[in-house]
Amino acid sequence: MARRAAYRRKRQNRFGMLLVAAVIVMMFVVVMVKSIELKQKLAGYQAREAQLMEEIGKEEQRTEEIKEYEKYTQTKQYIEEVAKDKLGLVHEGEIIFKDED
Numbered sequence: 735m736a737r738r739a740a741y742r743r744k745r746q747n748r749f750g751m752l753l754v755a756a757v758i759v760m761m762f763v764v765v766m767v768k769s770i771e772l773k774q775k776l777a778g779y780q781a782r783e784a785q786l787m788e789e790i791g792k793e794e795q796r797t798e799e800i801k802e803y804e805k806y807t808q809t810k811q812y813i814e815e816v817a818k819d820k821l822g823l824v825h826e827g828e829i830i831f832k833d834e835d
Contacts, residue, residue, distance in 0.1 A: 806812055817823040
């Protein structure tokens with residue numbers, strides 16, 4: 735009878751060890767799969783970040799152009815150009831030659 739009990743305990747220990755090993759292997763597989771998914775997400779986020787940084791650069795350049803244009807629109811030269819082109823105004827004594835269409 736003692737032999738049977740010892741055999742059962744030994745068998746239960748083997749089953750328990752096998753069960754623990756299976757759980758560890760499954761956890762390892764899950765961690766590896768999640769690691770691969772995270773690496774893929776990271777690559778996607780890095781690509782998106784690069785794209786957004788490029789867009790930010792373009793928008794900053796556009797902002798500078800708008801500021802420069804705003805400064806230009808406040809100059810006397812701009813006002814004269816608009817007066818000539820849009821309103822047809824000229825300086826006193828100025829002669830305008832137009833092409834015949």
